[in-house]
Structures are given as structure tokens and as C-alpha cells.
Amino acid sequence: MLNNQLRTNSLTIDVEEYFQVEAFANDVKKQDWETFESRIVYQMDLLLDLLSEKNVHATFFVLGIIAEKHPNIIKKIVSCGHELASHGYNHQHISKQSRQTFSDDINQAKQLLEDIASVQVTGYRAPCFSIAPDNEWAHNEIKEAGYLYSSSTYPIAHDFYGVPKAPRTPYYLQNGLLEIPVSTCKFRNKTLPAGGGGFFRLLPYFIYNKMLKASSKQLGFINFYTHPWEYDPQQPKIKSNFKSNFRHNINQHSALTKLGKLCEQYNFDTLANVHLNNTYPSLGNWQSIASGNSD
Numbered sequence: 001m002l003n004n005q006l007r008t009n010s011l012t013i014d015v016e017e018y019f020q021v022e023a024f025a026n027d028v029k030k031q032d033w034e035t036f037e038s039r040i041v042y043q044m045d046l047l048l049d050l051l052s053e054k055n056v057h058a059t060f061f062v063l064g065i066i067a068e069k070h071p072n073i074i075k076k077i078v079s080c081g082h083e084l085a086s087h088g089y090n091h092q093h094i095s096k097q098s099r100q101t102f103s104d105d106i107n108q109a110k111q112l113l114e115d116i117a118s119v120q121v122t123g124y125r126a127p128c129f130s131i132a133p134d135n136e137w138a139h140n141e142i143k144e145a146g147y148l149y150s151s152s153t154y155p156i157a158h159d160f161y162g163v164p165k166a167p168r169t170p171y172y173l174q175n176g177l178l179e180i181p182v183s184t185c186k187f188r189n190k191t192l193p194a195g196g197g198g199f200f201r202l203l204p205y206f207i208y209n210k211m212l213k214a215s216s217k218q219l220g221f222i223n224f225y226t227h228p229w230e231y232d233p234q235q236p237k238i239k240s241n242f243k244s245n246f247r248h249n250i251n252q253h254s255a256l257t258k259l260g261k262l263c264e265q266y267n268f269d270t271l272a273n274v275h276l277n278n279t280y281p282s283l284g285n286w287q288s289i290a291s292g293n294s295d
């Protein structure tokens with residue numbers, strides 16, 4: 001018997017290459033991406049095979065630059081019944097983009113994905129959850145580009161991302177865009193990251209699962225995220241600092257087994273299916289939402 005009979009849980013996958021991650025942004029220049037061995041086809045096959053074996057439909061936030069180079073990946077995502085969503089085109093942290101560059105990036109990605117897959121793309125996730133409290137304009141550009149929802153906040157404190165005071169459950173912004181935060185868990189007044197990433201690989205499954213169960217109980221849904229590169233211990237190693245290498249490479253060998261367990265334990269569906277027809281509060285202005293003044 002699955003834990004949650006109602007489908008309120010989503011598994012989301014941010015589709016990018018191992019050399020495009022923000023943690024290596026100081027070590028790998030964008031103009032050198034071409035020189036790295038691509039591993040995405042192999043990694044996506046691993047994930048798509050696992051999901052089809054476990055009968056799980058996920059949401060894939062795909063980079064435009066990946067879609068352009070590997071259109072077959074996009075077609076496979078859609079033909080397997082998953083949701084195709086956008087991770088922008090270039091995977092640049094929003095703080096490194098002007099409003100116009102950001103607008104071009106997210107419009108280009110949406111158009112590309114829709115042209116390749118012939119489906120409507122309604123979901124967006126910012127690279128590295130990088131919409132900061134002062135980026136109200138980013139939400140306006142996302143809405144303007146035609147997206148219906150964004151899953152771009154992680155309400156925790158972290159060195160690369162996080163809006164710790166933002167709400168932990170879905171809400172509408174002033175402009176009508178739905179924001180679906182990544183899963184967190186409150187423990188002794190601390191907000192812990194329960195939504196995937198490096199902690200999922202680092203911690204033993206039963207400890208991680210305790211956090212996820214608590215999160216699901218507290219919030220009534222799960223929004224779990226992961227990346228294809230997290231399941232490929234054979235990927236070339238990037239020369240970087242100890243912390244970035246540790247976070248990136250830790251326990252990649254055991255991650256697929258863990259993800260399989262997660263798929264057996266929880267009843268997952270896409271973010272669009274779970275959330276788009278629900279009623280959520282409208283919280284208004286992003287700056288006040290991000291500073292915790294909307295609750």
C-alpha cells in the first residue's frame with residue numbers, strides 16, 4: 001500500500017549537464033561547455049527507465065540548450081507521459097542576468113521546448129532557485145512569457161540559494177503566477193531542506209525519509225527535486241574546491257537505488273496535475289512574501 005493514496009506528491013528533475021551546475025560556475029566557463037563530454041543521454045535513460053519501471057510520472061524542467069542539442073530526450077520525456085517544463089535556456093544565476101536577458105532566456109526556452117515536443121509548457125524553475133527577494137520583475141517576466149506556475153523557491157537558508165522567510169506551501173503572486181515551493185521540514189524551529197539535492201544522497205535513506213515524511217505531514221504535499229548527474233559516478237570530475245566537489249559527487253553510486261525506494265514508497269504525479277487545479281491563497285507582492293510579511 002502506498003503511503004499517500006491522494007496524488008499530492010511530485011518528483012521533479014532539473015535537466016542539465018554536470019558541468020553546467022552553479023557550484024562549478026567559477027571553474028567552468030560557459031564558452032568551454034562544448035569541450036566537456038556530454039553524459040545527459042546516458043543519465044536520462046537511467047532515470048526514464050527507472051520511472052517507467054516504477055510507473056511514476058515526473059516533471060522535467062529542461063534547459064533550452066539541452067533541448068536544442070538533444071531533441072530526442074525531449075520527445076522521450078513526453079512520449080513516456082511525463083510533464084515537460086522549462087529550466088530556462090542558459091542556466092545562468094538570475095543575479096548575473098539583466099531583466100531583458102532573463103526575459104529572452106525564458107521565452108527562448110519555452111518556444112524551443114514547445115516546438116520540439118508539440119505540447120504546451122506551463123511550468124518554470126529558475127536556475128539554482130535564484131529568484132531573490134528583490135527580483136519581483138522575474139516573476140512578471142515568467143508570467144509574461146506564458147508560464148502558469150513557477151517552482152523556484154526553496155524556503156531555507158543556503159549559501160547558493162534560498163528565501164528562508166518565504167511560505168512553504170503553494171501560493172499565488174500578485175500577478176496570478178502560482179509558486180510551488182520545494183519541500184521543507186520544520187524541526188525544533190529550524191527549517192530543513194527535505195526536497196532532495198545533495199542531502200538526499202548524503203544521508204542514509206531512513207533518516208532522509210523521516211524528514212520527507214515529516215514534511216509531507218506538515219505541508220500536505222511533496223515537491224522533491226533531483227538532477228540526472230546525481231546518478232552517474234562515471235562522469236568526469238571537475239577541478240573545483242573541496243566543498244563543491246564533495247556536494248556534487250557524494251554517494252552518486254547509491255542514489256538510483258534510493259530514488260527507486262522513494263518511487264515505491266510515495267505516490268508521485270506531475271506538478272501540473274497535482275497543483276494547477278487547486279485553490280491556493282493569493283499573497284500579493286513578492287517582496288513582502290519573501291520577507292515573511294504575508295502570513
Ligand SMILES: [Zn+2]
Pocket residue numbers: 014016087091126127128
Ligand atoms: Zn539547475
